[in-house]
Amino acid sequence: MIVLGYNGFSRGAELFGRLYGATGVGRNLLVGHDAAAALVVDGELVAAVEEERLSRVKKTSDFPAQAIKWCLDSAGVDLDQVDVFAFPWRFSPAVAEEMISQICDSDLPVTAKFDALRSAGEVYAGMFSREAVYSDFVQHTGYELDPNKLTLVPHHLAHLMCGAYLAGGGDAAFLVSDGRAETLSSVMGELRNGVVSLFEGGTVPMTSSLGVAYGRITRYLGFVPNNDEYKVMGLAAYGPPPQHNPLLERVVRLHEDGSYTISIPMDIGAYYALFDSLFGGDSEKREQFDFRVKVAGLAQHMVEAITAHQLRTLTAASDLDTLLFEGGLALNCVANTKMLERSSFTGMEVSFGASDPGVAIGAAVYTAGLRNRPADAVTTPYLGPSYDESQVLDALAEYADRVEWQEEPDAAAVAERTAELLAGKNVVGWFQGRAEFGPRALGNRSILANPAFPDIKDIINIRVKHREPFRPFAPVVLESEAPRVFELGKKTSSPYMTFVFPVRKEYRERIPGACHVDGTARIQTVDERQNPELARLLRAFTARTEVPCLLNTSFNVAGEPIVCSPRDALECFLATEIDYLVIDRFVITKKEG
Known part of the structure; x- marks a missing residue:
């Protein structure tokens, strides 16, 4: 069986730029970023490459035409030999209904709701729907794909399957946390005997995304959100741990079921004003190193406090020894170490594909029916092009x-x-x-x-x-x-x-x-x-x-x-x-x- 997994939307940058004002690199950083392709042949991951390595456009969200071509060429496989094409987003009709309900139930004025519905409708029809995903593939490959060969895999499931496969399979508790999936930003549960059990109580909606909150503070500090968060993590080490954290006192609410609510405005001007009031900042202070260190420390402390809260619930609900942590938040290596050392888990795995490049791998291995790989197999990230x-x-x-x-x-x-x-x-x-x-x-x-x-x-x-x-x-x-x-x-x-x-x-x-x-x-x-x-x-x-x-x-x-x-x-x-x-x-x- 041959399965090709891929991630990327050709219209993402254009739609988010025109409808939501995303500019520059930010156009590529909302949905579908880290476009990539991965190929599984007869149960083995044989090739994977990020589109940016070939197109030379950093963090591109574009359709991964070059990555797909390289993966197939490297394995000597033609498009018509591929049994299934796996895409790591599943905006089903039920998801679309939920998107509509979220807008209708929001506190927006009526005219703003109509504007939001129009924009969401255009994005769904032009990018998210099964028909749009299918048309994108046909247009950019020139291949008349059998619609029955296209499988849409929920985004968080693709993250989880990437981590589970690269960790060598086996039973594990899991936490997936990133900026956004279809409607959620974080899920937790167990993987036992290849069966995924989701702990519904610990799910966190996209509106309370920890990844998005950290990204907004990243922007506030003058960096690029959904790209430069590691700079904030690095800055935090230059100051002492905070004695108290206004983010936890005024922005974050932790719930008994392991979920949380984060209340930060969507509008840039509004959340800059909120952060100035919380941190005692202004346009001049945001340029000062000591102030940036202080804010970075508060942001990092927020991540560590929230993930610790999630792990308390997860360890209470699961008796498994190993934790799989995937999604963009799993790149916060400082928090990862504290999560492991302060928990009852004896082992914790974070894959080399933890953020969105890995969902191409995850979609492929899930669709191929792979839950485990041989225990003695060498897990390797060296899956891309070589040169003679x-x-x-x-x-x-x-x-x-x-x-x-x-x-x-x-x-x-x-x-x-x-x-x-x-x-x-x-x-x-x-x-x-x-x-x-x-x-x-x-x-x-x-x-x-x-x-x-x-x-x-x-x-x-x-x-x-x-x-x-x-x-x-x-x-x-x-x-x-x-x-x-x-x-x-x-x-x-x-x-x-x-x-x-x-x-x-x-x-x-x-x-x-x-x-x-x-x-x-x-x-x-x-x-x-x-x-x-x-x-x-x-x-x-x-x-x-x-x-x-x-x-x-x-x-x-x-x-x-x-x-x-x-x-x-x-x-x-x-x-x-x-x-x-x-x-x-x-x-x-x-x-x-």
Whole structure:
């Protein structure tokens, strides 16, 4: 059986821009963002790629035409060989009725209700309905799809199935929390013997979305909502935990069933005024670092308090030991660690596809009937395009007037040469094998450096990544070495940078470049099965320097997608102050002048 999962709406940016005033990158960040495709063949996830990696439009919500084509081509599959096409949104007639009821029951004036109904109707007819989804596929692929082959999967179910499949199956309690699905923003329940049981009491409507609330504070602080929330999380570490939180006192209400209500106006001007009154802010203060740290700390505390409230209900209702956490909120790695350590769960899994790229995977594996995978299977995020030696040489030839290169004889020599470069204060672009999938998986398209240098973060933030100087970087470490360097608590590994751990005191001075201001690090653990090239490099680097990890950040600059092809890597290398570029067995430098 062959199943193609995909996420993205071709009209999303246009409709939300015209009807709701969304502009710039915000047009792509409402519904269908992180467009992607994933292919399951005979029970195995064989390919997955985000559309942005190929189109080079960051966070695109567009129909993933290039991603679909690449997935099929990479597996040698034609469209007519696909048994089912799975789409991770299901705006059924019942959902549409609920959307209408929410508008009619709102406190809006009558004329505003009619305007809202007209806009919602146009979005539903042009984007959400089964007919619109079907027409979108036919128009952008040119393939006359049998309508019976199109399956619409509820959004939160797609999130859950992605996490369950990548965690290796098995029984687990679950929490899914994101900005919005069809009408809800958060659900909880259990997965037992492949059967999903939803705890109705813990469901949270879209109107009280924690993800949206955090996004509005993100905008208030001058960042892009539904994109830059991790910056707010990083800022929060620069201040002490709040003694009291006006958000919890005046905006959030927690209910006994594990749900909650968040009351923040939809209008930007209205919620800016609310936040100014809550935080003592104004247009000048919002530019001040200390004020932004304070507000970020309150926002982060709100997330931690609400998720802790949800977990109290979930643990009371379930006797299972493992928690699956998926959805955009699952990218808040600071909250994740506290959720696990303060709960009765012995294990917690957050997948590399936790946010919306993963729903393409989830829709595919759910439709394929997959609930479990072999316990000894290697879970890998390296599901995207790779490039052979001739393609690498073609790209190098295209830039031969600006770069020069040396070819190493084998993988061991590549590791030794790269370790030698990283022993100094050099920044290295690292490009190997297949591209990663999702926002929390690195290792094949990475920027690497030596964390022993205290100022290495500033060098990369300012001269390479072109981003805010307060932003931390994650260390990558061999899984076998991680407990020696970091306090892992209940975790034994963290391969996708979805948890934060204290750096052991004896190592803080040895790897200052990988420590955040609060002495923690968002680590990526690596083993030989999942990424042999990176594991080999780590061993060579540690043997040479006695430094147990490498600083590891995504191979891109601010505002750009992570590089995918050798040409992308060369363009980024030449546009930044990266010192060396390693593509497969080629070590590349810039020509003088």
